[in-house]
Amino acid sequence: MAEDVIFLDPPPFSWRSRKISIRPARWYVVVELDRDGYVDVHGPEASALPAEIVEAADKLRSAAMDRIYLDGYTGNFLWGGGDRTITLFMPFPYVDDTVDALRSAEEERNGSKLDALASRLALPIGDWLLPGERQLRRGVDFDARPHTFLRFLRAKAHHQGLRLNGRATPSGVWIRPQLSRIEKLSRAAFPEEYVDRPDRWSRVPQTDGPWRPLEDRIRDQGRSDDVSPVVFRQVKVRPTVDCPCGFRDAFAEFGIGRHEAQHELWSIGLPIPGNINWEHGNIALVTPQSGVAWRRLVAKIALAPKRENGYDFTTWEVGDQAKPSLTNRRAYLLRFQRYIIGYLVAEDRDHHRRWTLDPDDPYTGDDSTTRPSIDLIWTAAVHRGKAVGSALVQALAESAGCPQSELSWSTPLSPAGQRLARRVSPNGIWVH
Numbered sequence: 001m002a003e004d005v006i007f008l009d010p011p012p013f014s015w016r017s018r019k020i021s022i023r024p025a026r027w028y029v030v031v032e033l034d035r036d037g038y039v040d041v042h043g044p045e046a047s048a049l050p051a052e053i054v055e056a057a058d059k060l061r062s063a064a065m066d067r068i069y070l071d072g073y074t075g076n077f078l079w080g081g082g083d084r085t086i087t088l089f090m091p092f093p094y095v096d097d098t099v100d101a102l103r104s105a106e107e108e109r110n111g112s113k114l115d116a117l118a119s120r121l122a123l124p125i126g127d128w129l130l131p132g133e134r135q136l137r138r139g140v141d142f143d144a145r146p147h148t149f150l151r152f153l154r155a156k157a158h159h160q161g162l163r164l165n166g167r168a169t170p171s172g173v174w175i176r177p178q179l180s181r182i183e184k185l186s187r188a189a190f191p192e193e194y195v196d197r198p199d200r201w202s203r204v205p206q207t208d209g210p211w212r213p214l215e216d217r218i219r220d221q222g223r224s225d226d227v228s229p230v231v232f233r234q235v236k237v238r239p240t241v242d243c244p245c246g247f248r249d250a251f252a253e254f255g256i257g258r259h260e261a262q263h264e265l266w267s268i269g270l271p272i273p274g275n276i277n278w279e280h281g282n283i284a285l286v287t288p289q290s291g292v293a294w295r296r297l298v299a300k301i302a303l304a305p306k307r308e309n310g311y312d313f314t315t316w317e318v319g320d321q322a323k324p325s326l327t328n329r330r331a332y333l334l335r336f337q338r339y340i341i342g343y344l345v346a347e348d349r350d351h352h353r354r355w356t357l358d359p360d361d362p363y364t365g366d367d368s369t370t371r372p373s374i375d376l377i378w379t380a381a382v383h384r385g386k387a388v389g390s391a392l393v394q395a396l397a398e399s400a401g402c403p404q405s406e407l408s409w410s411t412p413l414s415p416a417g418q419r420l421a422r423r424v425s426p427n428g429i430w431v432h
């Protein structure tokens with residue numbers, strides 16, 4: 001169907017002519033009475049449409065939009081106010097009747113056809129949202145797809161201050177409309193605003209427990225007749241008491257909730273909070289002069305290695321305010337998707353010794369070069385062995401403008417730290 005225009009005034013046609021245009025879209029047809037030029041020529045007063053006609057058009061538009069939503073449309077509609085243009089969005093089967101109704105409204109100042117069409121299209125939303133738990137059947141109570149229908153009813157219920165428990169099944173939907181908590185408070189506080197909308201929902205007896213469709217309950221009752229009881233036994237087993245995330249006695253009563261939080265941070269890293277604007281790249285360099293949100297972020301990440309390794313002190317202090325660090329203390333954070341999974345903290349030091357990386361060899365020499373010195377490297381547990389640590393070391397060396405072999409490492413090095421150091425500087429490292 002292509003766009004179609006019907007002129008209501010005799011030819012010659014111009015911008016002054018009143019017209020009805022018909023523009024099909026994917027889900028609906030836009031039927032528009034355009035009288036803009038006509039109003040300009042005849043003046044707003046002489047050409048005004050009676051208020052009841054504009055009202056009838058509003059009612060029709062609203063009823064028709066509900067129908068289109070029930071067809072599955074999820075977008076928006078846009079239209080203007082006033083009586084210069086009457087825009088309607090119609091399901092395809094009602095286009096001819098709509099044109100007829102608009103013509104009668106414009107030419108005869110008669111809104112009765114608009115009214116009649118609106119009534120024909122109006123959906124029994126009030127009936128659908130009556131109190132009580134029940135089923136609305138597809139093909140009997142409604143025709144739409146049950147999921148679409150439930151979504152539509154939810155939106156309508158919400159509009160009326162109702163909360164809709166519901167479930168769609170292939171044959172229909174189960175619903176139980178209830179007043180929302182806020183609506184109850186509002187009704188108690190401003191009863192005068194609700195005189196024409198009495199509370200029909202609160203007096204319906206509520207069933208206990210999570211709400212389920214009746215069918216399921218009956219099915220469950222039938223099942224319980226022939227179930228056999230679960231059998232219990234006791235066997236010897238020695239699961240871990242302390243968790244590798246560093247939580248002691250992690251599975252005892254007092255650890256519930258607290259351990260999970262710590263474990264999550266340790267295993268998958270720290271979700272990046274919404275107040276952090278990580279502009280680009282996957283490494284962020286944070287210093288004691290960075291904004292407080294960033295300083296706090298580092299302090300949070302620093303908790304993971306502190307707990308895992310049982311340190312008494314954290315490697316990062318938030319600080320009361322942003323201030324420069326005399327030792328150029330800085331943290332590198334590495335992100336993957338929405339998580340921070342790697343953390344390296346370093347500062348500049350000028351006391352170093354040399355180590356061959358052979359566990360039997362002592363530290364030797366005395367070096368007073370100022371070197372970027374790694375205090376700690378940490379990787380979220382699930383990402384270990386994936387070169388996260390070496391990427392952080394590389395970032396540190398690159399931003400200091402020195403080869404990775406010139407960096408200094410904090411002692412004692414963990415076995416994982418030794419492996420990493422051996423990879424970036426196989427002939428020995430500086431330590432502090």
Ligand SMILES: [Zn+2]
Nearest residue numbers: 243245247263
């Ligand atoms: Zn744990």
